[in-house]
Amino acid sequence: MPFAERRWGLRHDGSGLLTHWRAYLLLLPVTGIIGLLFGGGLVMAFLQSIGAIGLLGSGQISLTAYQTALANPEFLRSLTLSVYIAIVATGLSTVFSIGLAILLRTAGRWASFACQVTLPIPHLVGIVGVLLLLSPSGLISRWLYMLGGIQSDQDFPLLVNDTANIGVLLHFLWKEIPFMTLILLAVLRGINPAYEMQARALGASPWQCFWHVTLPMMKSGIFSSSLIVFGYIFASFEVPFLLGSTRPRTLPVLIYRAFTDSDLTRRPEAIALGIILSALSMLIVVAYSWLVSRNYQSMSRV
Numbered sequence: 001m002p003f004a005e006r007r008w009g010l011r012h013d014g015s016g017l018l019t020h021w022r023a024y025l026l027l028l029p030v031t032g033i034i035g036l037l038f039g040g041g042l043v044m045a046f047l048q049s050i051g052a053i054g055l056l057g058s059g060q061i062s063l064t065a066y067q068t069a070l071a072n073p074e075f076l077r078s079l080t081l082s083v084y085i086a087i088v089a090t091g092l093s094t095v096f097s098i099g100l101a102i103l104l105r106t107a108g109r110w111a112s113f114a115c116q117v118t119l120p121i122p123h124l125v126g127i128v129g130v131l132l133l134l135s136p137s138g139l140i141s142r143w144l145y146m147l148g149g150i151q152s153d154q155d156f157p158l159l160v161n162d163t164a165n166i167g168v169l170l171h172f173l174w175k176e177i178p179f180m181t182l183i184l185l186a187v188l189r190g191i192n193p194a195y196e197m198q199a200r201a202l203g204a205s206p207w208q209c210f211w212h213v214t215l216p217m218m219k220s221g222i223f224s225s226s227l228i229v230f231g232y233i234f235a236s237f238e239v240p241f242l243l244g245s246t247r248p249r250t251l252p253v254l255i256y257r258a259f260t261d262s263d264l265t266r267r268p269e270a271i272a273l274g275i276i277l278s279a280l281s282m283l284i285v286v287a288y289s290w291l292v293s294r295n296y297q298s299m300s301r302v
Helices: 003-008 015-049 064-071 073-103 109-115 123-134 139-146 166-189 193-201 206-217 219-234 238-243 251-259 264-301
Strands: none
Touching: 015 264, 064 073, 064 264, 073 166, 073 206, 073 219, 073 251, 109 166, 123 139, 123 166, 123 238, 166 219, 166 238, 193 206, 206 219, 219 264, 238 251, 251 264
């Protein structure tokens, strides 16, 4: 059977094609509303960024705002910092989540419930918790002072608003590890244990069994959960704004600073930066979809 027929369930009588497009038609009302709101906002923002409409719009099409935004020396530093935080936080969350999911695989329902404890907690609440714990005058600093570990709060390492953005990373790890663990735990429990038992029976060590059998079957869950986490962290505003470094700033914080600047001539530049951030986020989704499709094709040929 050709790959297209296996991929989309097509039949020679065309019934598979009808079923395939029927699924998309059922999603049309929801995707239409989302596309109208999100896509309409993007179109309006783009028109403002090129000067066609808006407070300072002269009606003349110009890409000056994009040239100014890309020429801004802060743009590259902010983009680099945003990518760094997203990669490090997503990578660490993925590694810890895989290990935690393996440990909790045979646990009862309490494991899934425990992974959901942090999900309803807003990020702003988590930020307040990080400030109360890790700031120089926070709870941990006071405990160390009482125990004689430090002589004053100035001796406590700077973990909030620091150049390494440790507070930002710790907050994202606290929030995202349970989320990813919940997804990977569901994937693990759906894997037939017979594959791993067969590998062990053939002489594979526990590490070989995990690396060559379990981990490849977890790939879909790892890709989907890490994409969600990476996309959110990359575009996150409130966490780096309150816990991150003041210089350089992350890209969303730079956009906010430019948009709220008293100089209204910077407004098109801020909107152009927002369009660039949205375009980068879309590219991440497209790259993920391409990787998943390529992986599916390679598996189908096996």
